[in-house]
Amino acid sequence: MKAIETKNLTKIYGGHLKAVDALNLTIDEGEIYGLAGPNGAGKTTTINMLVTRITPTSGTAIVGGFDITKNSIDVRRLIGVVPQDFTADEDLTGRENMMMVSQFYDVPKAKAQETCNSLLKLVNLEEAADRLVRTYSGGMRKRLELIIGLIHEPKILFLDEPTLGLDVQTRTQMWNYVKEIQSRLNVTIILTSHYLEEIDELAGRVSIIDHGKVLITGTPAELKESLKGDIINLTLSDQKGADLMKTAPDALEVTDSGPNAVRIKVISADESLPKIINFISQHELSTVKLTVQKPTLDEVFLEYTGRSIRDEEGEDTRKMAMNMRRARQ
Ligand SMILES: Nc1ncnc2c1ncn2[C@@H]1O[C@H](COP(=O)(O)OP(=O)(O)OP(=O)(O)O)[C@@H](O)[C@H]1O
Numbered sequence: 001m002k003a004i005e006t007k008n009l010t011k012i013y014g015g016h017l018k019a020v021d022a023l024n025l026t027i028d029e030g031e032i033y034g035l036a037g038p039n040g041a042g043k044t045t046t047i048n049m050l051v052t053r054i055t056p057t058s059g060t061a062i063v064g065g066f067d068i069t070k071n072s073i074d075v076r077r078l079i080g081v082v083p084q085d086f087t088a089d090e091d092l093t094g095r096e097n098m099m100m101v102s103q104f105y106d107v108p109k110a111k112a113q114e115t116c117n118s119l120l121k122l123v124n125l126e127e128a129a130d131r132l133v134r135t136y137s138g139g140m141r142k143r144l145e146l147i148i149g150l151i152h153e154p155k156i157l158f159l160d161e162p163t164l165g166l167d168v169q170t171r172t173q174m175w176n177y178v179k180e181i182q183s184r185l186n187v188t189i190i191l192t193s194h195y196l197e198e199i200d201e202l203a204g205r206v207s208i209i210d211h212g213k214v215l216i217t218g219t220p221a222e223l224k225e226s227l228k229g230d231i232i233n234l235t236l237s238d239q240k241g242a243d244l245m246k247t248a249p250d251a252l253e254v255t256d257s258g259p260n261a262v263r264i265k266v267i268s269a270d271e272s273l274p275k276i277i278n279f280i281s282q283h284e285l286s287t288v289k290l291t292v293q294k295p296t297l298d299e300v301f302l303e304y305t306g307r308s309i310r311d312e313e314g315e316d317t318r319k320m321a322m323n324m325r326r327a328r329q
């Protein structure tokens, strides 16, 4: 069975803004599926429909075997949600927050206590569990939000920007927790993120969406390969050698990249590197340095959306500050 199957899922706001446009996604059980896209692409709207927070304008989705428009209560029981905004109550402790949420789901108290303890342990929050959430750092709050979404042992977990605004180190830590959760608890995870290295690291498959439509779907490796643009950086012992590389085999493009150095673009470095090395030895050139660079998901994003994800970071920081402010009020 598929964990999620959307069928022409559509959301139109205010009669004209097509936030999600006949979206068709299929997500397998047990996979971590990434949704990437620029600000306003429709990621949160898609998630909000799948978790039955808002109703689709047309189309539908089957989540864990249930139709989101007809069986929303069944869907809710099966899923866990970690929303883009903070939801934990700052005036309660971490544990109290978890126990409160467990009551919404009618988890028996003893069972909830047990799950709570093991989840706190999983994300190393045991020591802070009985402190007020307002004393938590940003990373601790995100970890708490992550496990609050798991208190009723859902089969499918939605993570909307789980590391937004966290520093690089805390973000990498979160990745380990997410992997741990996926493998130990065997949940299907749907993840949105602006950090493409996060999607690259975590997601088995990813869809890049823009204007509510899927632009491309595949494994991170497939998407990177689809660009057909590996770069071979070569530094030779003299400029004559570097110049000669302009006639190297398989080179799509050769540009000077410094003293005695060239940047050679090829479709696949795996295939072209041996030929280029032969070429170098045939011409009795000597190499000082050789590196191979494969495209990143950021470049894939730029290729398909025409925008750089880097341009959006200012927006992320602004949102994060707003979330923090809202959470403190
Ligand atoms: N409640 C709403 N009413 C009207 N328009 C909305 C509403 N929520 C979202 N939109 C609009 O729908 C579009 C998609 O928004 P959405 O929040 O789903 O994007 P997103 O991909 O999650 O963006 P971000 O990366 O900024 O989180 C945007 O144009 C947004 O302004």
Ligand SMILES: [Mg+2]
Pocket (backbone or CB within 6 Å): 043, 044, 045, 084, 160
């Ligand atoms: Mg969003």
